[in-house]
Amino acid sequence: MLSKPFFGYTQPKFQYELLSTKLPRPAITTQPATVTLLLPREMGPNPSPILKPGVKVRTGQRLTWDENPGPAVVSSVTGTITGISAHLGDYGRKFTAIAIAVDPKDDWDKQFAETRGDLTLQALTAHLTGAPGAPPLETIANATRPIETIVIYGGDTDLLVDTNLYVLKSQTAAIEQGIKTLKKVTGVERIIMMVPGDSFQNFDGHFGADVRAVPNSYPQGQPLMIYYRLFGRILEQGQTFEGQGVVFMRAEAVASIGKAVTDGRVPMEKIVTVVDKQGQKKVFAARIGTPVGNLLKAMNITLADRDRLIFGGPMTGTAVYSEELPVLPDTDAILVQDSHDVVLSSDYPCINCGECVRICPANVGVNVLVRYLEAGQYQEGANLYDLYSCVECGLCSLVCVARIPILQYIKLAKFELAREVPAEEENE
Numbered sequence: 001m002l003s004k005p006f007f008g009y010t011q012p013k014f015q016y017e018l019l020s021t022k023l024p025r026p027a028i029t030t031q032p033a034t035v036t037l038l039l040p041r042e043m044g045p046n047p048s049p050i051l052k053p054g055v056k057v058r059t060g061q062r063l064t065w066d067e068n069p070g071p072a073v074v075s076s077v078t079g080t081i082t083g084i085s086a087h088l089g090d091y092g093r094k095f096t097a098i099a100i101a102v103d104p105k106d107d108w109d110k111q112f113a114e115t116r117g118d119l120t121l122q123a124l125t126a127h128l129t130g131a132p133g134a135p136p137l138e139t140i141a142n143a144t145r146p147i148e149t150i151v152i153y154g155g156d157t158d159l160l161v162d163t164n165l166y167v168l169k170s171q172t173a174a175i176e177q178g179i180k181t182l183k184k185v186t187g188v189e190r191i192i193m194m195v196p197g198d199s200f201q202n203f204d205g206h207f208g209a210d211v212r213a214v215p216n217s218y219p220q221g222q223p224l225m226i227y228y229r230l231f232g233r234i235l236e237q238g239q240t241f242e243g244q245g246v247v248f249m250r251a252e253a254v255a256s257i258g259k260a261v262t263d264g265r266v267p268m269e270k271i272v273t274v275v276d277k278q279g280q281k282k283v284f285a286a287r288i289g290t291p292v293g294n295l296l297k298a299m300n301i302t303l304a305d306r307d308r309l310i311f312g313g314p315m316t317g318t319a320v321y322s323e324e325l326p327v328l329p330d331t332d333a334i335l336v337q338d339s340h341d342v343v344l345s346s347d348y349p350c351i352n353c354g355e356c357v358r359i360c361p362a363n364v365g366v367n368v369l370v371r372y373l374e375a376g377q378y379q380e381g382a383n384l385y386d387l388y389s390c391v392e393c394g395l396c397s398l399v400c401v402a403r404i405p406i407l408q409y410i411k412l413a414k415f416e417l418a419r420e421v422p423a424e425e426e427n428e
């Protein structure tokens with residue numbers, strides 16, 4: 001996959017989207033003919049007999065590689081497995097792609113419903129980690145240090161995207177139930193619900209959570225910004241949120257937990273914002289695994305040669321190569337950019353104009369940092385030039401006159417350095 005900044009050198013609008021009080025209904029996509037589910041593990045020898053082409057699966061059924069403990073994915077449809085293949089994600093992450101030909105009628109698996117009476121974190125983790133919003137239940141269950149605070153963000157982390165705010169405003173009861181369930185199964189008492197500033201009056205005192213407002217200006221909704229706002233510190237090299245006793249969740253993930261408990265079924269429909277080449281957008285509810293091309297078709301979008309398809313928002317999204325890629329539990333937005341609007345990054349050198357330094361909300365010395373990162377000197381960038389202060393907002397990439405893909409250098413550097421850190425995290 002190719003990662004680039006997706007805006008030209010124009011004055012940015014720094015405000016997140018604010019949904020009107022009159023909420024649009026999400027467009028429901030018709031049942032796809034096939035779905036592709038991504039099991040988060042590399043293909044190996046000897047898959048379980050369930051993962052063979054020709055085997056029937058039910059909606060809500062857990063699919064794992066073999067009988068050993070390990071990651072699972074829950075089928076979002078009833079149908080027949082048609083193929084198993086290797087799938088390579090961002091930064092070399094490996095998955096097993098499971099293609100399923102969809103039956104028109106759902107036959108619901110009963111396993112989750114049977115655990116409802118005695119709901120535990122393990123049972124929720126087993127069935128809901130791939131639910132809409134990607135609840136990070138596995139992280140909570142496996143944290144090396146007890147989780148003390150769950151932070152739920154009800155806004156979106158990129159511009160033009162309506163997904164989480166839509167869920168916050170339209171699924172309040174499910175979120176309330178989700179928070180109640182989280183408290184019960186995790187034992188975490190401190191749950192903080194961050195909401196966009198304009199929504200604060202509507203939600204303060206609700207949810208059974210400590211509700212706080214986040215300013216509506218970009219990039220205040222980035223998890224690293226919220227973390228700094230709440231705890232007054234940044235994550236150093238090798239640290240993770242969970243290593244600090246904190247877990248971040250999307251509002252949609254909490255709503256999924258609430259709905260699963262109420263209905264006795266794992267929810268399967270992901271809310272996605274689709275933005276077309278003219279900037280028109282629509283909110284869709286689509287089965288997880290639906291090919292992205294189905295959503296484009298539902299919005300009458302045709303991809304022409306050199307148009308760009310982007311997963312995520314314009315500031316932090318990732319360009320992808322195929323309309324066949326599936327909607328994933330964390331796919332909040334799909335953007336289509338006309339080939340005429342595509343701004344390519346370049347290999348021009350930095351001209352030291354200072355624009356990136358002026359715009360950086362974290363006061364990173366971006367102009368110098370980028371020189372180290374271009375040269376692959378990641379550790380020096382971390383030690384000397386505040387790599388870990390970066391909140392990954394992409395504003396520097398946006399304003400860079402030389403069109404250097406600065407955010408992508410930064411993300412790559414953090415990824416590479418994380419691979420070098422021993423499994424045992426250094427805390428504080």
Ligand code: SF4
Nearest residue numbers: 360390391393394396
């Ligand atoms: S370095 Fe760039 S991506 Fe990081 S916080 Fe500053 S402006 Fe945002």
Ligand code: SF4
Nearest residue numbers: 350351353354356400
């Ligand atoms: S905006 Fe780009 S060209 Fe200007 S100082 Fe920063 S990295 Fe260099």
